[in-house]
Amino acid sequence: MEKKSENQWVVVWRRLRKNKRAMIGLYIVVIVFLLAILAPVVSPYSPTKISLKNKLDAPSSAHWLGTDKLGRDVLARIIYGSRISILVGIIAVGISGTIGIFLGAIAGYFGKWIDVFIMRLVDILLAFPSILLAIALVAVLGASLFNVILAIALVSWVGYARMVRGEFLRLKELEFVEGARAMGLSDFKIIFKHILPNAMAPVIVMATLGLAGAIISESSLSFLGLGVQPPTPSWGGMLSEGRTVIRQAWWIPTFPGIAILLTVLAFNLLGDGLRDALDPKMKE
Amino acid sequence: MIPVILGVSLIVFSLMHLTPGDPVQLMLGDYAPAADVTRMRDALGLNDPLYIQYFRFITGAVHGDFGNSLFYREPVMTLINQRIGYTFRLSLLSMLISYIIAFPVGIISAIKQNSWLDNFGMVGALLGVSMPSFWLALMLILLFSLHLGWLPATGVGTWRHMVLPAITLGTSGAALTTRLVRSSMLEVIRKDFIRTARAKGLSEKVVIYKHALRNALIPVITVIGLRLGSILGGAVITETIFARPGIGRLMVDSIFKRDYLVVQGITFIIAVSILIANTVVDLTYSLVDPRIRYE
Numbered sequence: 003m004e005k006k007s008e009n010q011w012v013v014v015w016r017r018l019r020k021n022k023r024a025m026i027g028l029y030i031v032v033i034v035f036l037l038a039i040l041a042p043v044v045s046p047y048s049p050t051k052i053s054l055k056n057k058l059d060a061p062s063s064a065h066w067l068g069t070d071k072l073g074r075d076v077l078a079r080i081i082y083g084s085r086i087s088i089l090v091g092i093i094a095v096g097i098s099g100t101i102g103i104f105l106g107a108i109a110g111y112f113g114k115w116i117d118v119f120i121m122r123l124v125d126i127l128l129a130f131p132s133i134l135l136a137i138a139l140v141a142v143l144g145a146s147l148f149n150v151i152l153a154i155a156l157v158s159w160v161g162y163a164r165m166v167r168g169e170f171l172r173l174k175e176l177e178f179v180e181g182a183r184a185m186g187l188s189d190f191k192i193i194f195k196h197i198l199p200n201a202m203a204p205v206i207v208m209a210t211l212g213l214a215g216a217i218i219s220e221s222s223l224s225f226l227g228l229g230v231q232p233p234t235p236s237w238g239g240m241l242s243e244g245r246t247v248i249r250q251a252w253w254i255p256t257f258p259g260i261a262i263l264l265t266v267l268a269f270n271l272l273g274d275g276l277r278d279a280l281d282p283k284m285k286e
Numbered sequence: 287m288i289p290v291i292l293g294v295s296l297i298v299f300s301l302m303h304l305t306p307g308d309p310v311q312l313m314l315g316d317y318a319p320a321a322d323v324t325r326m327r328d329a330l331g332l333n334d335p336l337y338i339q340y341f342r343f344i345t346g347a348v349h350g351d352f353g354n355s356l357f358y359r360e361p362v363m364t365l366i367n368q369r370i371g372y373t374f375r376l377s378l379l380s381m382l383i384s385y386i387i388a389f390p391v392g393i394i395s396a397i398k399q400n401s402w403l404d405n406f407g408m409v410g411a412l413l414g415v416s417m418p419s420f421w422l423a424l425m426l427i428l429l430f431s432l433h434l435g436w437l438p439a440t441g442v443g444t445w446r447h448m449v450l451p452a453i454t455l456g457t458s459g460a461a462l463t464t465r466l467v468r469s470s471m472l473e474v475i476r477k478d479f480i481r482t483a484r485a486k487g488l489s490e491k492v493v494i495y496k497h498a499l500r501n502a503l504i505p506v507i508t509v510i511g512l513r514l515g516s517i518l519g520g521a522v523i524t525e526t527i528f529a530r531p532g533i534g535r536l537m538v539d540s541i542f543k544r545d546y547l548v549v550q551g552i553t554f555i556i557a558v559s560i561l562i563a564n565t566v567v568d569l570t571y572s573l574v575d576p577r578i579r580y581e
């Protein structure tokens with residue numbers, strides 16, 4: 003069983019490697035992760051060091067992407083800002099994925115009133131635009147990194163729940179599940195050890211695309227002033243500051259946005275590639 | 287739909303009660319006199335048991351009464367009514383823009399699959415999906431307002447004020463719909479009835495536009511309701527950037543003024559609008575796909 007699943011992932015990796023777009027996405031993702039981890043090493047300046055004599059300096063050899071209105075290096079702030087985006091993305095997707103997988107699994111497996119109850123909850127949450135609900139949640143909970151992660155996670159689990167439920171509805175009718183039941187295994191073991199591993203492929207795709215969504219949500223909240231608070235650098239926060247000096251300094255609202263675009267694009271390319279690699283029938 | 291609306295109302299009602307500490311103290315500020323805080327708690331009925339408060343909220347919501355705004359000193363519904371027209375017009379135009387772009391690009395991409403046109407369209411769609419709308423807004427302002435001076439960056443009044451916000455709001459929708467139209471068309475044009483239509487000697491135009499497109503439209507129409515949600519969510523940010531006096535901007539302003547009743551009212555109205563739109567889409571579904579009527 004172990005060998006088979008390993009082989010499956012080798013096959014997926016081989017297919018993924020042949021997909022140029024997915025590999026470009028993967029390379030960018032790796033670069034962003036490395037920048038986030040190695041920020042203190044690769045950053046040319048401190049992201050919070052104020053230098054008023056250098057304020058609003060245009061891009062130059064000293065400051066490749068210019069400086070902001072407090073003279074802080076834009077490149078350094080973008081590099082450090084990647085930490086917030088990646089951190090929020092990973093934790094929010096981790097929490098929402100865990101909630102969604104758990105609720106989707108028990109809804110699909112047990113059916114009946116549990117399914118009705120969970121799916122009704124999903125319907126209710128789907129009535130809200132996710133960013134609107136996240137904004138409202140952060141507004142009442144207070145602006146902080148923790149609350150941003152919580153808000154994004156709480157509005158994003160529904161997609162995982164719907165998908166996992168669908169997979170469970172399909173898989174629970176198959177023979178291997180009947181076999182597991184016949185062996186007298188507990189529902190818990192059947193759900194998490196037998197069905198769930200077979201339902202994970204689409205979840206991995208959704209999580210990859212979800213990271214892109216979480217990064218956009220975090221930057222949107224930070225842009226509105228509801229995310230990470232200054233002086234901690236975040237891409238959305240930098241764009242918000244850039245908006246106020248857009249007439250004098252085009253580089254401040256431009257470069258952090260390119261960082262968001264490239265990172266989100268990379269996760270989207272990787273997610274699309276993973277989907278094709280995991281299920282070649284779905285290609286096209 | 288009723289249980290879902292009740293659930294929506296419960297979430298919206300809970301919002302104010304999620305505030306860490308006393309929401310009234312937060313709304314009035316730390317230095318508000320104790321007498322004012324008590325008076326406001328009484329006025330909002332916050333001393334009553336939660337189920338009575340919820341009952342009052344839901345009966346008020348049914349009558350369009352979400353209480354009075356603390357900052358504007360006007361009923362929340364009046365504030366929403368004054369501004370919803372701006373949001374409605376912007377949403378409509380942005381949807382129009384997204385479909386005007388998405389249909390031709392999606393159809394051409396599908397018909398000319400793997401051509402340079404297809405690749406170009408799909409790269410554009412991927413960029414559109416990945417681009418944060420507020421950054422696009424800033425770039426549009428930088429180019430068309432500040433650099434070229436063609437269009438106003440903020441405010442309302444003429445059609446020119448609508449162009450940049452509508453493009454901002456319509457871009458991600460255009461990108462998503464393009465991908466959907468393409469994949470839906472690709473699926474349909476491989477079906478037997480399309481081969482039959484071609485074998486009958488029909489022109490390619492008739493095959494594509496009369497036979498394939500109508501069938502490919504079905505999944506696209508399904509997501510119109512979902513698109514409305516994204517557009518209304520996006521309007522919150524777009525209206526703030528372009529200083530448009532819609533309900534999105536009212537919501538952001540109210541958040542910073544801690545005017546929670548307005549936030550509650552807008553969130554409820556938007557969620558119910560989306561539910562109604564989804565129901566209407568479900569009901570009109572059979573117009574596009576008559577088979578559904580008999581199922």
